Amino acid sequence: MNKLQQLLVIVMATVFASCSSVNTLRNPTTQATLWVQNSAEYEAITTQIYVTALRMLPLAKEDSYWTAYPEQENTDYSNLPPAIILDVDETILDNAPFQARMIKQGKSYNTEDWNQWASEAKADAIAGALEFTQYADKEDIQLFYITNREHDVENPTRKNLEDLGFPVSGGIDNILTKGERENWTSAKTERRKFVARNYRILMVFGDDLNDFIPAKYISGQERSHLVRDYSAYFGRRWFILPNPVYGSWERAMYDFKDELSSKEQKQIKINRLDTKNEEEN
Numbered sequence: 572m573n574k575l576q577q578l579l580v581i582v583m584a585t586v587f588a589s590c591s592s593v594n595t596l597r598n599p600t601t602q603a604t605l606w607v608q609n610s611a612e613y614e615a616i617t618t619q620i621y622v623t624a625l626r627m628l629p630l631a632k633e634d635s636y637w638t639a640y641p642e643q644e645n646t647d648y649s650n651l652p653p654a655i656i657l658d659v660d661e662t663i664l665d666n667a668p669f670q671a672r673m674i675k676q677g678k679s680y681n682t683e684d685w686n687q688w689a690s691e692a693k694a695d696a697i698a699g700a701l702e703f704t705q706y707a708d709k710e711d712i713q714l715f716y717i718t719n720r721e722h723d724v725e726n727p728t729r730k731n732l733e734d735l736g737f738p739v740s741g742g743i744d745n746i747l748t749k750g751e752r753e754n755w756t757s758a759k760t761e762r763r764k765f766v767a768r769n770y771r772i773l774m775v776f777g778d779d780l781n782d783f784i785p786a787k788y789i790s791g792q793e794r795s796h797l798v799r800d801y802s803a804y805f806g807r808r809w810f811i812l813p814n815p816v817y818g819s820w821e822r823a824m825y826d827f828k829d830e831l832s833s834k835e836q837k838q839i840k841i842n843r844l845d846t847k848n849e850e851e852n
């Protein structure tokens with residue numbers, strides 16, 4: 572290789588390196604992932620949610636007519652033992668490192684890489700979640716973790732939760748994964764029903780509307796209406812954690828058409844930016 576060729580190689584390498592770092596920053600989840608991993612504010616918000624819930628818990632436990640499951644209201648539930656339902660990902664476990672890997676590797680979410688991350692059992696606890704669940708456990712409230720992690724990764728998920736100190740090792744399997752039973756779909760409805768059969772549900776925790784009510788495949792506007800319809804639940808019986816990285820809020824923007832190219836999805840998102848300026852919208 573002569574000097575000129577060597578120079579050319581260096582120039583090309585530099586161009587490629589800067590392109591890839593630019594692409595990394597262009598990944599739509601970068602800013603949100605940085606916020607989750609670096610802002611004290613995120614920690615403060617999740618702590619605030621769990622502290623509020625903890626203060627509300629004695630009231631929920633003592634009032635035998637208190638339920639966080641709307642369909643339970645028409646049943647004879649007041650003598651059932653108390654339980655709390657929690658989603659796992661981005662509700663009690665922080666998977667931002669998985670997102671960070673995807674950004675650095677120039678990938679987007681895929682089941683193979685996700686299950687690999689889940690099987691490593693390395694996720695940290697979301698701030699506030701541990702103190703809350705340990706307190707509820709001490710108060711003899713049964714915890715159920717309803718997660719859309721697949722049944723294949725239930726054991727590493729249990730290990731991850733156990734290592735962190737979440738109450739999991741009771742007499743019953745309290746980690747209800749997707750596909751663990753035939754009708755346990757990602758909608759979570761059947762699993763909530765399953766818990767409600769034997770327990771009075773005091774509280775529900777999640778980062779996606781679907782963790783509380785069936786909210787799949789409906790528009791952003793309908794999702795908004797649901798929140799207004801159930802406004803009396805939030806902050807008392809339902810506690811929602813922030814997830815700016817992913818969720819059905821994002822998929823609802825492009826009508827759950829996952830088959831669209833990232834370019835098409837990006838265009839739809841740009842169209843969704845409301846400037847309150849007639850000509851632009």
Ligand SMILES: [Mg+2]
Nearest residue numbers: 658660661778
């Ligand atoms: Mg979640």
